[in-house]
Amino acid sequence: MDASTETLTKTRVTALPGDGIGPEVMAATLQILEAAKAPIEWEAAEAGAVCFNKGSVTGVPRETLDSIARNGLALKSPLETPVGFGGKSANVTLRKHFELYANIRPVRELPGVTTPFTGRGIDMVIVRENVEDVYAGIEHMQTTTVAQCLKLMTAPGCERIIRAAFALALAEQRKTVTTATKANIMKLTEGMMKRVSERVGLEFPEFRQEHIIIDNCAHQLVVAPEQFDVIVTSNMNGDIISDLAAGLVGGLGIAPSSNLGDHAAMFEAVHGSAPQIAGKGLANPTALLSAAIMLLRHISAFGVAEQIEQALFITLAEGKNLTGDLSPKGHGVGTAAFTEQVISNLGRSSNLPSRQYSRLALQAWPQLTAHTEPTTRELVGIDVFLESDMGSDEIGQALETLAQDSPFRLNGVSNRGVQVFPATGGQTFLVDHFAARFLFKHPITLDSSSANGQPEISYLVQRIGTRFAWMHIEKLQRFDGKDAFERPQGEG
Numbered sequence: 001m002d003a004s005t006e007t008l009t010k011t012r013v014t015a016l017p018g019d020g021i022g023p024e025v026m027a028a029t030l031q032i033l034e035a036a037k038a039p040i041e042w043e044a045a046e047a048g049a050v051c052f053n054k055g056s057v058t059g060v061p062r063e064t065l066d067s068i069a070r071n072g073l074a075l076k077s078p079l080e081t082p083v084g085f086g087g088k089s090a091n092v093t094l095r096k097h098f099e100l101y102a103n104i105r106p107v108r109e110l111p112g113v114t115t116p117f118t119g120r121g122i123d124m125v126i127v128r129e130n131v132e133d134v135y136a137g138i139e140h141m142q143t144t145t146v147a148q149c150l151k152l153m154t155a156p157g158c159e160r161i162i163r164a165a166f167a168l169a170l171a172e173q174r175k176t177v178t179t180a181t182k183a184n185i186m187k188l189t190e191g192m193m194k195r196v197s198e199r200v201g202l203e204f205p206e207f208r209q210e211h212i213i214i215d216n217c218a219h220q221l222v223v224a225p226e227q228f229d230v231i232v233t234s235n236m237n238g239d240i241i242s243d244l245a246a247g248l249v250g251g252l253g254i255a256p257s258s259n260l261g262d263h264a265a266m267f268e269a270v271h272g273s274a275p276q277i278a279g280k281g282l283a284n285p286t287a288l289l290s291a292a293i294m295l296l297r298h299i300s301a302f303g304v305a306e307q308i309e310q311a312l313f314i315t316l317a318e319g320k321n322l323t324g325d326l327s328p329k330g331h332g333v334g335t336a337a338f339t340e341q342v343i344s345n346l347g348r349s350s351n352l353p354s355r356q357y358s359r360l361a362l363q364a365w366p367q368l369t370a371h372t373e374p375t376t377r378e379l380v381g382i383d384v385f386l387e388s389d390m391g392s393d394e395i396g397q398a399l400e401t402l403a404q405d406s407p408f409r410l411n412g413v414s415n416r417g418v419q420v421f422p423a424t425g426g427q428t429f430l431v432d433h434f435a436a437r438f439l440f441k442h443p444i445t446l447d448s449s450s451a452n453g454q455p456e457i458s459y460l461v462q463r464i465g466t467r468f469a470w471m472h473i474e475k476l477q478r479f480d481g482k483d484a485f486e487r488p489q490g491e492g
């Protein structure tokens with residue numbers, strides 16, 4: 001749609017100027033959007049260092065949360081995370097508070113930004129799950145030397161990110177959706193994302209669909225990045241490959257992203273607050289401006305978005321008045337001159353056309369369908385994680401004795417996921433953290449009417465507690481006759 005024919009109804013958006021260079025790139029971005037008559041009314045709010053310094057524990061005050069909740073939309077500059085004090089990062093707090101589960105990172109070659117990959121035609125989007133996986137931050141020291149982080153992946157979490165990837169592919173008229181996982185190793189967590197993508201993918205036969213192991217994906221991103229169109233992946237995988245992909249087209253300094261949820265969306269630059277250049281008027285606002293362009297498309301202001309994008313493209317392509325990070329040494333200009341240059345180019349078109357976009361419509365959870373509950377659940381045993389300095393044979397024999405008059409039998413003992421009792425002949429380095437696997441002599445069918453193995457488990461754990469310090473217990477279940485747990489390496 002032509003910018004001049006678009007509706008002039010203004011959308012209210014929360015603007016977070018943030019820390020370091022944040023206020024400078026925010027001011028530049030708002031100036032360009034105002035010059036282009038973007039239909040947005042801004043509501044300023046605070047987050048980050050300025051709030052931590054005022055004593056806020058989270059770095060995100062109530063008024064800011066209320067503003068974003070009211071508007072459902074935010075444009076955010078970088079926020080500093082205090083190192084060595086304070087709680088969680090304010091960025092993570094915002095993502096989690098609003099359940100912004102889809103992190104969308106477009107990666108496209110920009111005119112005038114020369115890299116070793118220039119001319120390859122890189123134009124992809126990475127869709128990263130943004131709230132689950134090891135980033136749920138559920139960590140516990142198991143012993144004084146062994147740390148544990150839970151990698152939680154859920155069926156709804158996988159389904160909504162996979163659906164977000166297909167919704168994005170539809171909105172941007174893309175052709176291929178690649179699911180990147182480590183399902184070959186983590187068959188239950190990463191494997192869940194692969195299985196859900198295969199199931200949901202049946203609803204979208206118009207797209208070419210493929211699965212790639214994440215390490216090969218990283219390799220392919222460097223060897224032949226132009227092959228990718230939409231990549232969807234889990235949180236940590238996506239964190240790493242999206243930075244890698246940004247590096248292919250000019251780096252984090254020019255990369256934008258959006259964080260989408262069912263009730264709110266937040267748009268931001270990928271870079272941080274760059275304290276070294278803060279307050280000097282040198283920062284490049286390209287990343288935040290590109291995030292604002294994503295925001296405009298999100299509110300269906302496609303014409304204004306394209307107009308600003310083309311002004312940015314032509315500014316970069318002509319190479320006049322670029323900031324220091326994009327110029328030969330000594331030839332860069334400040335943020336203000338760059339901003340004026342983009343504004344003066346509004347209305348011009350570059351040689352790189354904007355993509356055709358339509359509204360990206362996410363499906364809310366109640367409409368999701370891929371997850372089906374199993375009809376039968378059995379409890380087949382438990383893993384008891386315990387701390388011990390004893391040798392594995394001694395531990396195994398002691399546990400066998402302790403289980404003797406219980407409804408369980410000891411199946412084996414493992415250390416860091418490798419079976420060490422009964423011995424396999426492997427040369428495992430032992431730490432003081434063992435997992436003892438006990439199987440029920442007669443598996444228990446789980447239903448709401450029985451005690452579901454509780455008395456039997458309590459009895460065994462109490463017996464184990466007489467000789468060992470145990471840390472936690474995991475139930476071993478079977479869903480519809482299929483093991484819902486993995487076997488340790490080396491188990492026969």
Ligand code: NAP
Nearest residue numbers: 077078079080081091253270271272273274276283284325
């Ligand atoms: P950074 O702020 O991205 O800065 C690294 C370097 O990149 C800067 O020193 C600067 O290089 C260059 N740079 C980044 N953005 C630029 C821009 N717009 N224009 C010109 N140059 C730019 O990374 P960091 O130093 O690791 O992190 C600093 C703080 O930002 C930390 O507190 C971190 O927690 C926070 N952070 C926040 C977010 C977020 O809010 N989403 C993301 C990442 C980091 P030169 O020094 O060579 O000029």
